[in-house]
Amino acid sequence: MKRLILILLALFLVKSNAFATVDWESKGMQIAGEIIANPAGFFYDFQQDLEATTPLPPGKRFGFQMGLFPTLIPVTYTNISGKYRLHGEGRIAPGVPQLDLIGGYWDMLAAKMATKDSKSIDSAKFGGYYVGAIMSTSVSPRVRTFWGYKRSQLDASLKFKPGEEPTLLGTTVHSFDTGFKDDFFIAGIETPRSVGKLWSIQLNYGLKTQTFSSKVSWYGKYFELGLNIYPEGVLVVHPVWNFHLNF
């Protein structure tokens, strides 16, 4: 199979004169411009990386999660998330879905360090939280679908010391205070890969801001690996690594 992959890549990825040269400098400027235009949106994509929006595995009552990459490392989001099962599928009555409460909080360590050590930054605050609920029901013995709601909020503010303000395009920047808040609709599907290992794919859609993403995840007893896709984001694909424990 590896040989086949190499042959295919050789067939289709061979550089030819027909291709234009990639202008990485202008691409970098474009990305920087998109971040400046919507900083809250850029930082919120990382918040979604740490949000635990899959249902608890059947039989588990509560769980904890911590985002490791790209949240804790490298963007220094110290974070913790939790899940609590209100009732299991079919416990109250046959056919009644499982219902979990979800929530989490994060704070950016780099912002605190910048405030402490910087000569120009007076105060900085980057943080956020989310709360919600996930309802899951079995379609077959090996497939669950889930629907949910979450409210997410992000606060980002930065204030410079008097006389130390930077200038941007000829304008002195004293401070900025921005944020993000929205109510999200969640829908997804989950299926086991093997004993104790699960796979899921889901959609998250913000009702007010039309922010949306797709999460594809592989997870086991301790870790979750994922690919989060933000088609309208600055960084479209986020590889994700989270740690979790469910009891």
Next chain:
Amino acid sequence: MKKIFFSALIAAGLAGRLCAAVAEDSRIFTPFFDMTLSEAAFLPSEGNIFSGGNMNTQVGLLAKAAEKHHLFGLYNFNYSGQGFTPQDSKQFTDRSMSHGFNIEYRRVFTDRIRVRPGVSLTREYRRTGANEVWKNGLYNMNSVGGQLAADYTFDEEKNGYVTVQYLFRKVKFPNYTDLLSEFQNAGNTAETSGGLQDQNMGQISVRPSWNQFFGGLTYTVQNYKNQKVVANTGVYGDSKQRDTDTALDFGFHHTLGIFELAPMVSYTIHASNQNFMLYKFLGDTSPQFGEKYYDFKELALSVPLDLNITSKWAVGGALNMTRRAYDKRTARDAANNFTSAKQVNTMTTLTGSIRKRINEVAMVRLFASFMAANSNNNSRNICPTAIPATASV
């Protein structure tokens, strides 16, 4: 003269498709979920690298209220990102997002006959490279309508059935305005240029299917509510624009040994009573007239082939070709003048892929594509040297 304006497309990404909706006799409610997503990097022959993706999610619920009375509700989220698109459609940087809500009542009369009336509501947002707010898009669209469909099963063993369907939609473009008209009547503060894209759409189709062979005949009519037809004097006449599409398609999905083949072919006849005025520059006093400018015939062919090497892995390839030949529209030369040759556009895509079934409900496909598009239309000056007298989607 033919000219290749995109010589290559490289797309590599993740594409997953899964569905889970099996009506179980023992259950009153059956959930439905279907999601397809893809993300690709595009490397054009001119311009810089860019990325684009597509995402389609359907969630629904089938309720069996009684043995012969079923209700099906479906929500469809669709996002189309940046990408190469055929000409006469939109810019590379355009994106669209839509929300579709559909409720269908299914009445089972006999084991072979089922009737499905339904209602539908759609909200579609469009944004350009300017990144305007989704709700402010010029071509945002709202539609509401209904359908009446009937299914007749003629061969239960080989899943043979035929569906006859009529659907209608009232379509509105709440933000659309004719910018040229507004420019020409700058002193007029009254709203005179809106609603030109609003239309009533009706469609009737007959679609048989048997043993994984399928096909159909579809006839669509678009009656514009306000858009008038432009005359050769450059002035709008009294008659309103009316477009029709007649489409015939055929395909199958079969497996022969390790070969999995799903070819499709379609032929579309598009007719419109709308004409076109070509202004080469602002203030052009002798614009050129293009009669029945939008009539065309289009042939589309798609031949995807997968070789199932193992139960999980497959390598594949696909050939897609679309050829559009205009009935009366002539190509333009480099000086933006109409020539005597009819305009013909062709787009061809060659794709190689690796597919893996990652579990019982999902698969992932990595693919690379090469796309070539050519046209005998030599003029690349679209705006402002060519100003259409009417806007078309």
